[in-house]
Amino acid sequence: MVSFRRRLAGVFVAALVATACGGSDGPAQRPDGALSGSLTVLAASSLTEAFDEIGRRFEAANRDVDVTFGYDASSTLAQQVVNGAPADVLATADEVTMQEAAAGGAVDAPALFTRNRLAILVRAGNPENVGRLADLARPGLVVVLCAEQVPCGRFSFTVLERAGVRVRPMSLEPNVKGVVSKVMLGEADAGIAYATDALDAGQAVEAVVIPDAQNVVAAYPIAVVRSAPNRAAATALVDYVRSPAGQAVLESFGFQPA
Amino acid sequence: MTARVRATTAGVPVAAVAVAALGALFFLVPLAGLVWRAPWSGLLDELGDPDVREALRLSLVCSLGATALSLVVGVPLAWVLARGRFPGRRLLRALTTLPMVLPPVVGGVALLLAFGRRGLAGQWLDQWFGVRLPFTTAGAILAETFVAMPFLVLTAEAGFRSADERLEEAARTLGARPWTVFRRVTLPLVTPSLAAGAVLAWARALGEFGATITFAGNFPGETQTTPLKVYLLLESRPDAAIVLSLVLLAVSLAVLVGLRSRWLGSA
Numbered sequence: 053m054v055s056f057r058r059r060l061a062g063v064f065v066a067a068l069v070a071t072a073c074g075g076s077d078g079p080a081q082r083p084d085g086a087l088s089g090s091l092t093v094l095a096a097s098s099l100t101e102a103f104d105e106i107g108r109r110f111e112a113a114n115r116d117v118d119v120t121f122g123y124d125a126s127s128t129l130a131q132q133v134v135n136g137a138p139a140d141v142l143a144t145a146d147e148v149t150m151q152e153a154a155a156g157g158a159v160d161a162p163a164l165f166t167r168n169r170l171a172i173l174v175r176a177g178n179p180e181n182v183g184r185l186a187d188l189a190r191p192g193l194v195v196v197l198c199a200e201q202v203p204c205g206r207f208s209f210t211v212l213e214r215a216g217v218r219v220r221p222m223s224l225e226p227n228v229k230g231v232v233s234k235v236m237l238g239e240a241d242a243g244i245a246y247a248t249d250a251l252d253a254g255q256a257v258e259a260v261v262i263p264d265a266q267n268v269v270a271a272y273p274i275a276v277v278r279s280a281p282n283r284a285a286a287t288a289l290v291d292y293v294r295s296p297a298g299q300a301v302l303e304s305f306g307f308q309p310a
Numbered sequence: 311m312t313a314r315v316r317a318t319t320a321g322v323p324v325a326a327v328a329v330a331a332l333g334a335l336f337f338l339v340p341l342a343g344l345v346w347r348a349p350w351s352g353l354l355d356e357l358g359d360p361d362v363r364e365a366l367r368l369s370l371v372c373s374l375g376a377t378a379l380s381l382v383v384g385v386p387l388a389w390v391l392a393r394g395r396f397p398g399r400r401l402l403r404a405l406t407t408l409p410m411v412l413p414p415v416v417g418g419v420a421l422l423l424a425f426g427r428r429g430l431a432g433q434w435l436d437q438w439f440g441v442r443l444p445f446t447t448a449g450a451i452l453a454e455t456f457v458a459m460p461f462l463v464l465t466a467e468a469g470f471r472s473a474d475e476r477l478e479e480a481a482r483t484l485g486a487r488p489w490t491v492f493r494r495v496t497l498p499l500v501t502p503s504l505a506a507g508a509v510l511a512w513a514r515a516l517g518e519f520g521a522t523i524t525f526a527g528n529f530p531g532e533t534q535t536t537p538l539k540v541y542l543l544l545e546s547r548p549d550a551a552i553v554l555s556l557v558l559l560a561v562s563l564a565v566l567v568g569l570r571s572r573w574l575g576s577a
Contacts, residue, residue: 125545127545127546128544128545131544131545131548194427194445196527199528199542199545201542201543201545201546202545221529222444222445222527222529223445223526223527223528223529223533224527224528224529224530224534224542225523225527225528226523226528226538226541226542226545230523230524233419233524234527237419237422237423237426237428238426238427238428239422239426239427239428239444239445
């Protein structure tokens with residue numbers, strides 16, 4: 053439920069912030085060098101929990117900065133940035149999507165800041181006894197995957213292909229949180245999502261490890277948006293995410309160092 | 311009827327006309343935006359895509375199914391709401407309009423909790439009849455019905471209310487049985503409202519996205535209706551998404567304009 057609310061919020065964040073920045077609330081670096089103003093970060097859905105925590109810490113360290121996050125599928129966010137959404141920072145779950153934004157000149161040079169792996173998500177207690185990718189092809193097992201158009205789907209299909217497993221998914225979800233919620237609500241027996249999603253979903257789901265030989269490691273790039281309304285704070289946030297402190301937060305949510 | 315109709319805004323103050331024009335622009339400009347960005351040269355190629363045609367076909371099936379289901383269940387509901395006198399009637403009316411204010415995605419989650427495999431009613435459907443609604447076309451129809459039916463119920467209820475009960479009374483006095491009264495007197499009186507309600511419900515069902523993707527999921531040929539396809543195409547092929555949106559708009563506009571002149575009096 054929370055992720056739905058956040059998704060909806062993400063759509064409006066850009067518009068709201070555009071209004072906010074138009075007024076006297078505009079970003080400014082005060083004479084003493086402290087950062088201020090509002091900062092809009094568009095980030096891949098899988099970063100939701102980790103970036104919320106990073107945002108809290110960044111705000112605590114920069115009391116005059118107000119960070120707002122918009123979470124959605126990376127490709128959606130990249131589209132929004134290319135189409136001039138007034139965001140300051142873009143973080144995607146794959147390099148292909150970021151390159152699309154970078155190629156159009158919408159963002160500065162991106163930097164890889166973290167990595168994530170795929171895992172099989174099952175209901176708590178693993179009632180269907182799913183132990184490996186091949187089990188996903190079992191008849192009668194309800195499997196949901198991400199759609200091929202979004203990074204998690206692209207990775208999922210690569211992983212399945214590598215393992216030589218043919219799965220007939222019941223649904224191709226438009227973002228990774230769709231897979232998580234279908235497994236969490238018990239509608240699907242299994243799904244493929246990021247290893248971090250299993251951690252975020254808490255008690256209701258658990259992860260079955262996909263061996264490294266079959267797995268795909270997703271590298272996450274982050275970049276300052278070229279037309280960022282608050283460039284100073286954007287640069288500071290990117291630096292914070294890549295600092296040991298930011299990396300520690302990411303690792304506590306199941307991400308791996310870049 | 312005169313052959314030539316002169317444009318007139320007789321009786322409407324100029325200020326109101328000016329605001330009306332603003333309102334019209336508000337609808338027109340986003341549409342113009344779509345038309346402006348549409349890749350007209352590649353239009354036919356996009357429409358030839360079997361996936362796109364499949365999504366359009368499924369949209370028609372689901373939206374018509376949802377309209378039919380809404381009529382079957384919604385008309386008696388509207389009738390009872392308009393004529394019945396019983397405690398809790400206001401609550402019932404509020405309940406039937408709930409899906410209009412509920413964010414569709416939340417509606418989808420509610421449907422999952424009710425009719426999902428482990429849902430309140432769904433677990434019995436599964437155990438007793440082996441019926442599973444999520445991830446099926448029937449599930450997509452159910453999700454669309456949930457969101458669209460209030461439009462039919464509200465419109466039909468207004469129709470039942472405005473129908474002159476004295477005419478029904480007269481028929482009964484003349485010895486007509488309740489069913490005959492409904493068929494010969496009430497139904498003809500409320501037909502325009504039912505038609506208007508059905509069209510509104512159909513249009514709402516056709517554009518349904520949130521409840522469908524949450525409850526029924528997204529799979530080509532099963533549950534991937536046009537709005538879902540458009541959403542995914544936006545991720546990979548925005549041009550195709552715009553074409554498909556325009557097709558959806560054209561189809562619904564044609565039906566709405568056609569039905570408006572046919573059923574709702576003057577066009």
